[in-house]
Each structure stands twice: as C-alpha cells, then as structure tokens.
Amino acid sequence: MRRISRKKRSTLANRAIAASAALILGGGGLVAVNVYASAGEGPSGSSPPTRTQNAGSRLSTIDCPEAVNGLPDVPDEARGEVDRELAAMDTQITDAYQQFADRKEQIARDPGLAENAVLGPLRSKRTASLDRIGIAIGRVGERPAGLESLAGCSLRADDSRGGNGGGRGNGGPGDGGQDDGQGQDPGQNQGQDGGQGQDPGGQDPGQGQDPGQGQDPGQGQGGNGPVAADFVDIQSVQPGVDRPRQRRGASRGTFTTDCGRNENGKFNPDNVIVAPGVSNGAHHMHDYIGNQANDAFASDDDLANGATTCRNQGDRSTYYWPVLRLQNGQNEDDADADGGGRDQNVGEIQTPSQVTLKFVGSPVGRVTAMPRFLRIITGDAKAFTNGDANANASWSCTGFEDRQLTDKYPICPEGSQVVRTFAFQNCWDGQNTDSANHRTHVAFAQDNGRCPNGFRAVPQLVQRIVYDVPPGPGFAVDSFPEQLHKPITDHGDFINVFDDRLMKKMVRCINDGRRCR
Numbered sequence: 001m002r003r004i005s006r007k008k009r010s011t012l013a014n015r016a017i018a019a020s021a022a023l024i025l026g027g028g029g030l031v032a033v034n035v036y037a038s039a040g041e042g043p044s045g046s047s048p049p050t051r052t053q054n055a056g057s058r059l060s061t062i063d064c065p066e067a068v069n070g071l072p073d074v075p076d077e078a079r080g081e082v083d084r085e086l087a088a089m090d091t092q093i094t095d096a097y098q099q100f101a102d103r104k105e106q107i108a109r110d111p112g113l114a115e116n117a118v119l120g121p122l123r124s125k126r127t128a129s130l131d132r133i134g135i136a137i138g139r140v141g142e143r144p145a146g147l148e149s150l151a152g153c154s155l156r157a158d159d160s161r162g163g164n165g166g167g168r169g170n171g172g173p174g175d176g177g178q179d180d181g182q183g184q185d186p187g188q189n190q191g192q193d194g195g196q197g198q199d200p201g202g203q204d205p206g207q208g209q210d211p212g213q214g215q216d217p218g219q220g221q222g223g224n225g226p227v228a229a230d231f232v233d234i235q236s237v238q239p240g241v242d243r244p245r246q247r248r249g250a251s252r253g254t255f256t257t258d259c260g261r262n263e264n265g266k267f268n269p270d271n272v273i274v275a276p277g278v279s280n281g282a283h284h285m286h287d288y289i290g291n292q293a294n295d296a297f298a299s300d301d302d303l304a305n306g307a308t309t310c311r312n313q314g315d316r317s318t319y320y321w322p323v324l325r326l327q328n329g330q331n332e333d334d335a336d337a338d339g340g341g342r343d344q345n346v347g348e349i350q351t352p353s354q355v356t357l358k359f360v361g362s363p364v365g366r367v368t369a370m371p372r373f374l375r376i377i378t379g380d381a382k383a384f385t386n387g388d389a390n391a392n393a394s395w396s397c398t399g400f401e402d403r404q405l406t407d408k409y410p411i412c413p414e415g416s417q418v419v420r421t422f423a424f425q426n427c428w429d430g431q432n433t434d435s436a437n438h439r440t441h442v443a444f445a446q447d448n449g450r451c452p453n454g455f456r457a458v459p460q461l462v463q464r465i466v467y468d469v470p471p472g473p474g475f476a477v478d479s480f481p482e483q484l485h486k487p488i489t490d491h492g493d494f495i496n497v498f499d500d501r502l503m504k505k506m507v508r509c510i511n512d513g514r515r516c517r
Contacts, residue, residue, distance in 0.1 A: 059104070060158035061482045062097050062118070063385045064089075065150045067130065072144050074137060074436035080277065081136040082436070085129045087275035090480065092129070093153070094283050094343060096122040097482040100155070101223070101344075119153055126151040156385070158227065158484060224344040225484035226409065231473035234410040239402040247449065251361025253510040255459065256517050259289040259310040259319060261352045267323065269339020270296035273375045273493055274438055280338035282381070284322050284345050284478035289355065291318035291497055300373045303497050312517075314502030319357060321422070321492045322381075322478040323349045324467055344481035353417060354466040359459035361510040362426065364449040367457045369503045370496045375434045376442050376461070378424045379491025384483045390439070393490035394421040398466065407488040411473060418467045418475070422492035426460035427451035459510055463492055 067089055074082050100107070100118045107114045130147040137143055246252060266288040272295065275281025279296050288294055293306025308316045325347030332349050334340025361367050380390040388407070395405040396419045397412035404421070412418055425442040432441040443452050451457050469475050476485040483489045498506065509516035 059100075059107070059114075059155045061156055061385065061484055062093060062100060062122070062153055063156040063482075064093055064122075064126070064153035066382065066386050067126075067133075067147075067150045068437050070147065070150045071133070071436065072137075075140045077140040078136045079436060082133050083275060084278055085133045085136070087278040087281045089126055089129050090275075090281070090283060092122055092125045094481050096153070098344075101481075114155055119155070122153055123151050126153070158225070224481060226473070226476045226486065227484075228473060230407075230409055230476075230485075230487060231411050232405065232408040234397045234400045234403055234405075234412055234416075237400075237403040237405065237410075241402045241404060246363045249365050250363045251366050251457075251511045252513040253361055254515050255359040255506040255509045256515075257310055257312060257315045257317075257357045257359075258517070259308070259315065259317075259355070259357060261355045262287045262289050262309075263351060264309070265351075266292060267334075267339075267349070268295050269343070270294075271493065272296055272298050273377055273434070273495065280343075282322075283339060283343045283480045284381075285334060285339045285349070286320040286478075286493075287323050287352075288318065288320045291316050291495070294318045294320065294495075303373070303495060306497075312502060314499045316497040316499075318495045318497065319463065319493070321420070321463070321465065322490065324418075324420075324469075324475055324477050325349050326469060327474050327476055339478075345478040347476070350467050350469060350475070352465045353468040354464075356462075356464040358462045358464075359506055359510065360462055361459065362445065362449065362451075362457040364445075365457060366511045367426075367459050367507060369507050370428065370458045370498070371433050372496060372498070372500070372503075373433045374428065374442075374458075374496040375438065376424050376494045376496075377438050377491065378422050378494075379489075381480060381489050381491050382483055383488040384479075384486040388488060391488050392422065393488050394423070395419070395487055395490070396421070405487070407486070409473065409475070409487045412471060414471055418469055420465045420467075420477075420490060422461075422463040422490075424461040424463070424492065424494060426457060427455035428458045429454060430456050459506055461494055463494075 068086055071082070096118050099121075100114070103113060103117060107118075127148055130151055134143050134147050267285050268288070269280045269282050269285050270278070271282040271286070275296060277296055281296055290308055290310050291303050291306045292308065293302045298306070303316065303318065306316055310316070323345075325345070327347045330348040331346055332340065335346060336342065339345060379392040380386055380388075383391040383393070391406060393406050395408065395410050396403055397410050397416040398419060399416050400410075400412070401419060401421075410418060425444050427443040427445055429441045429443075435441040443455055445451050445457070467475075477487070477490050479485045479489045496503075505516065
C-alpha cells in the first residue's frame with residue numbers, strides 16, 4: 001500500500017497559495033455553447049435542462065447524468081462488471097475535464113472546440129460503456145432500455161453564489177446513487193443539523209478578515225477551486241440546530257469507539273464499496289482509520305482478518321473520508337500520482353486534531369444489531385453537479401456547532417477549529433449489506449423519527465472530525481476534479497466489521513441508556 005509521507009505543517013506566513021491560472025474562461029468573451037446554470041437530477045438520472053449562456057459566461061466544469069441513477073435493479077451476478085464500467089465512466093469524465101481545463105482559453109475563442117474535442121469524444125466513450133452495462137445486465141436478466149439517454153454531458157458554470165444546498169436524501173457519495181425520498185435530518189440526537197443555520201446568502205466570506213492572506217481566494221490552488229464564494233465566516237451564520245425530541249421508549253445510550261486520527265498516514269484513492277477491484281476508483285485521496293486492509297481489492301475475508309487501529313480489537317470496521325488539504329503550495333508526494341495531482345488534488349494533507357466515532361440510538365424506540373459487513377456511504381461526492389438531494393455535508397467550527405453549513409466552508413475565528421460532521425443513515429432494510437446503487441438498503445428515519453416501512457432502526461454512526469488549520473479560506477477537501485473541491489461534495493464511508501460480541505454490547509448499551517466504550 002502506497003503511503004504518503006507527512007510534512008511539517010507550514011507556518012501561517014507561508015500559507016500563500018501558488019499563483020495559478022484562472023479557473024474560469026478568460027476575458028468574458030462570447031461563449032455560445034450550452035451550459036448548466038445549476039444542476040440537479042431526477043431519479044431517472046436524466047440531466048437537467050440546459051440553457052445557452054451569452055457574453056460573460058464562465059464555464060468551469062463538465063456536468064454529466066449520474067449513470068447509476070438510470071439503472072434498474074442490477075442482478076448480483078452483473079454487479080461486478082457494472083461497477084467496473086461505472087468506475088470507467090468516472091475516469092472518462094475526469095479525463096474530459098482535464099481536456100477542457102487544458103483548452104479553456106481556446107474554447108473561449110472557438111466554442112465549437114468544446115463539442116469536437118471534449119463533449120463529443122466523452123459522449124462516445126459513455127455510450128460504449130452504457131452499452132457494455134446493458135449487455136452485462138442482459139446476460140442474467142432483462143436488458144434495460146434507454147441507457148443511451150445517459151450518455152450526454154454539457155459544460156456548466158460555477159454558480160457558487162446561488163443557493164445554499166442543504167437537501168437531505170438517503171446519503172451516499174456521488175460515487176453513484178439516488179434519493180430514496182426520505183429527506184430525514186441525519187443529525188438527530190446529536191444537535192448537528194447540517195441543514196440549519198447556514199449562510200443565508202450574499203454574505204462577504206471575508207467578514208472583516210483578510211481572506212486571502214497573500215493568496216488568490218478566487219481560484220484555489222492550480223485553478224481548480226475552491227473559490228472565495230465557497231467560504232463564509234461562521235460568526236455571520238445564525239444558530240439554527242434543531243434537536244429532535246426524544247419520545248418515551250427512545251434508545252438514549254451511546255457507544256464510542258476510538259480508532260485514532262490516521263496518525264500512521266494510511267491513504268489511497270480507492271473506494272472498495274463503490275468501485276471494488278478498481279484502483280483509483282475515487283479519483284481523490286481518502287483518510288483511513290480502523291481496518292488497515294482496506295483498498296480496492298479487499299474482500300470481506302480480508303477485512304475480517306485485517307489489522308485495526310481501533311483500541312478495542314473487536315472493532316475491525318473501516319472508516320474513511322476525503323482528506324482535507326491546506327491550499328498552501330506545499331505538495332505531498334502524491335503531487336504526480338492518481339488521486340493526488342493527476343486528479344487535481346494538491347496541497348498539504350492535514351491530520352485531524354481529533355476524530356470521534358460515536359454510535360447513537362433512535363428517538364422513538366430500540367435499535368437492532370447491524371449485520372456484519374454492512375456498507376454505508378453518506379453524502380454525495382458529486383453533489384456539485386448532481387444536485388443536493390443526497391448531500392450530507394455538515395461544516396462548522398468548535399464553539400459554534402449550533403451553526404452548521406452544507407455548501408460553504410467555514411471561516412473560523414482565531415482559536416476555533418474546523419469541524420466536519422457526518423451522521424450516517426440509521427435504518428436498514430433487514431436483508432442486504434449493500435445494494436446496486438449503494439443506497440437503497442439503508443435510509444434515514446422519517447421526520448417522526450421512525451424508519452420507513454420495511455426498515456429497522458440500527459445504531460447510527462456519528463463521525464466528528466476536527467482540524468487545526470489557520471483561519472481563513474485556505475483549505476479544501478479532495479474531490480473528483482470536475483467537482484471543483486466544493487464543500488457540498490463532502491462524504492463519509494463505513495463498513496461494519498464489529499465482531500458479534502462487541503456489536504451485541506453496543507446494542508445493549510444504547511438500548512439501556514448507558515454510555516459505553
């Protein structure tokens with residue numbers, strides 16, 4: 001397993017971002033290609049309407065329908081091949097984005113180049129992949145019709161200043177999936193409602209500070225984002241966390257597991273849940289704590305026998321999330337590697353100052369044990385282009401955690417630290433440890449705290465990650481390159497590898513109202 005060497009954190013004086021080319025097309029010239037002004041996909045995976053931008057359009061990324069959203073249930077026998085093709089389609093988009101980024105000035109002068117050099121070739125590759133997906137499904141079931149409608153892509157603008165996101169769906173990274181329609185606040189029991197108290201819009205992200213500190217806050221490192229509008233001063237955000245009322249019979253206990261902060265520096269750009277068997281399936285670097293056998297090729301047996309960083313060796317679960325980097329010109333040794341610089345993820349990786357993994361109960365009743373090897377993904381790694389239906393990002397600052405942001409990074413005052421919180425899905429279908437879109441086997445509880453019909457409450461993982469970074473907008477999470485390091489793309493991944501004894505202890509603890517470790 002490749003491991004990235006650690007560097008000393010640069011001092012505040014050396015935080016300036018390296019000068020970079022503009023992210024947007026230069027000059028404000030006339031651009032006559034179709035772009036998305038905003039994005040969002042329906043359950044079918046159909047792309048949103050396009051509109052033609054006139055003079056001054058600022059095309060910044062590529063927007064494609066999420067192919068997995070348009071698939072029917074995929075037979076188990078076809079999932080491996082389908083997952084590999086979906087991962088290949090992600091690579092096609094990242095390659096096309098690089099073509100666009102390399103030629104954006106030419107495209108500004110010759111809009112037809114976008115179709116000929118970027119969108120046309122991408123459409124052809126996607127069509128071929130979708131055809132192979134159809135064949136794979138057709139071998140063991142009925143071949144789905146109309147997949148070719150998912151092939152088209154467009155260029156779109158970075159309209160960061162429009163809207164606050166905050167949609168709540170069934171969680172999961174943009175590594176594929178769809179909204180199950182539950183819309184439940186995933187922050188129950190914790191007072192971490194990521195949809196509340198966010199930037200009401202139009203506020204100055206500097207808020208009296210020097211947001212640049214010598215950098216160009218409008219472009220991010222390497223011209224790939226984030227932009228100044230992606231940040232907001234947490235002190236300007238109104239408190240708004242809504243703590244759900246616990247009813248009689250609620251399971252009020254907690255179980256906390258200590259698995260470290262990735263002090264040993266285990267990273268890779270794989271995602272064994274979404275892209276098993278595919279190296280660099282995530283196109284961004286992940287922090288891993290817990291199970292140390294996790295890479296793209298890890299089987300359940302590998303995970304069961306893997307070493308763990310968890311203090312209690314009965315917990316061999318794997319917990320992973322995109323790394324957070326300082327945009328300070330200090331690169332890691334992945335600067336020319338997959339998941340790193342080759343995928344537009346650059347800067348100094350930050351080790352969290354604190355990681356808390358807590359499992360909590362249901363506000364309306366008892367919880368049951370999770371099945372071993374249950375896979376849960378929360379959030380959407382492609383929420384910038386997919387829309388916010390499955391977004392589950394929650395950003396704040398220590399001392400201000402009654403104020404949560406979904407589509408802004410927080411600017412924390414001196415002495416306060418950046419906080420990322422993930423509250424995972426807390427309902428399970430009682431049958432499956434995974435599903436074809438990695439979403440529909442789990443769900444959030446409904447507004448009344450009860451699980452949807454056919455689902456049962458399980459312990460809810462609440463993951464809190466804290467970073468000691470210099471004040472100001474000089475950081476970003478890793479992302480797919482075309483997602484431009486937007487905060488709304490944040491997400492977390494979990495595979496349950498608790499042994500039966502410890503899982504039973506967790507359930508008893510939570511149901512009995514105790515606090516256990």
